[in-house]
Amino acid sequence: MIVIPGPASKELGETIATKLGVCANPAEHRLFPDGESYLRLPTGVEGETVVLVQTTAPDPDRKTMQLLIMAKTAKDLEARRVVACVPYLAYMRQDKRFLEGEALSFDVVLGLLESAGVDDLLVVDLHSEESLADIQPRHSIRVHTLSAIPVIARYLKEHGYDGAYSLSPDAGRKDIVEAASDILGGGFAFFEKTRDRHTGEPTMKVKDVDVKGKKAVVFDDIISSGGTMARAVKGLKDQGATRVAAACTHALFMPGAEERLKEAGADLVLATDTVETPYGVVSVADLIADHLKGL
Numbered sequence: 001m002i003v004i005p006g007p008a009s010k011e012l013g014e015t016i017a018t019k020l021g022v023c024a025n026p027a028e029h030r031l032f033p034d035g036e037s038y039l040r041l042p043t044g045v046e047g048e049t050v051v052l053v054q055t056t057a058p059d060p061d062r063k064t065m066q067l068l069i070m071a072k073t074a075k076d077l078e079a080r081r082v083v084a085c086v087p088y089l090a091y092m093r094q095d096k097r098f099l100e101g102e103a104l105s106f107d108v109v110l111g112l113l114e115s116a117g118v119d120d121l122l123v124v125d126l127h128s129e130e131s132l133a134d135i136q137p138r139h140s141i142r143v144h145t146l147s148a149i150p151v152i153a154r155y156l157k158e159h160g161y162d163g164a165y166s167l168s169p170d171a172g173r174k175d176i177v178e179a180a181s182d183i184l185g186g187g188f189a190f191f192e193k194t195r196d197r198h199t200g201e202p203t204m205k206v207k208d209v210d211v212k213g214k215k216a217v218v219f220d221d222i223i224s225s226g227g228t229m230a231r232a233v234k235g236l237k238d239q240g241a242t243r244v245a246a247a248c249t250h251a252l253f254m255p256g257a258e259e260r261l262k263e264a265g266a267d268l269v270l271a272t273d274t275v276e277t278p279y280g281v282v283s284v285a286d287l288i289a290d291h292l293k294g295l
């Protein structure tokens with residue numbers, strides 16, 4: 001097995017390679033003056049299982065393009081199997097056609113990866129397993145999904161949130177808060193979230209939850225603008241929660257997100273290293289390496 005960290009995941013790719021007991025062979029990368037990416041793979045991929053580690057944020061279009069170029073090159077160089085390890089998969093949220101004419105971008109990305117020669121795609125906390133079940137049959141690519149929520153919950157348990165209530169911003173994430181609650185032990189609930197399909201503005205309500213005097217953690221797959229998480233944190237603080245942690249797998253953190261969370265009263269903000277940010281205190285390297293060992 002050859003592990004090739006792409007330009008977006010050099011550090012994580014190297015850590016994964018170390019955990020697998022192999023050398024990381026990073027792809028050579030530079031930008032042409034016009035902004036196009038130059039990529040060169042290390043030698044020796046012929047006949048090998050090649051694991052490309054490349055997250056796709058920030059700058060999703062460029063990083064997706066780099067991934068496609070690396071995958072196609074590995075296949076051209078006669079890799080036996082190409083595994084795209086994409087800790088954060090851009091476009092995974094656009095997986096349903098809510099308005100007529102909307103693009104199913106998740107489906108498009110899977111198709112592109114497949115045509116570039118990717119045999120296996122490994123993703124951490126995919127936005128919706130349900131949508132994957134609908135879309136995957138259109139493709140021959142094998143998709144492996146891993147959840148970082150138990151790893152985050154274990155970290156929180158050791159950092160002052162043992163016994164905390166686990167919440168998710170919408171009912172679709174019931175499974176993840178159940179898993180978190182098994183670790184933190186404080187019970188779980190979810191907010192009811194609806195989103196205006198034209199403006200994207202969410203409305204959130206939490207029902208039948210008594211967090212007064214308790215610690216709570218809100219778990220989400222992504223923090224982007226921070227709006228969803230901030231609403232959840234504020235709601236819990238308004239209901240008397242003593243301490244609230246805002247936890248996510250993928251920290252996209254658009255401008256203003258940190259301020260929004262602070263203003264909402266978040267006592268702790270944390271994420272994994274699927275996207276490199278200062279909040280990525282929990283590593284997904286073990287999770288990914290363990291899965292790769294079984295491939």
Ligand code: R5P
Pocket residue numbers: 169220221222223224225226227228229
């Ligand atoms: C949406 O369905 C996701 O699970 C996240 O809740 C959402 O992407 C967070 O976005 P934002 O931080 O912009 O509210």
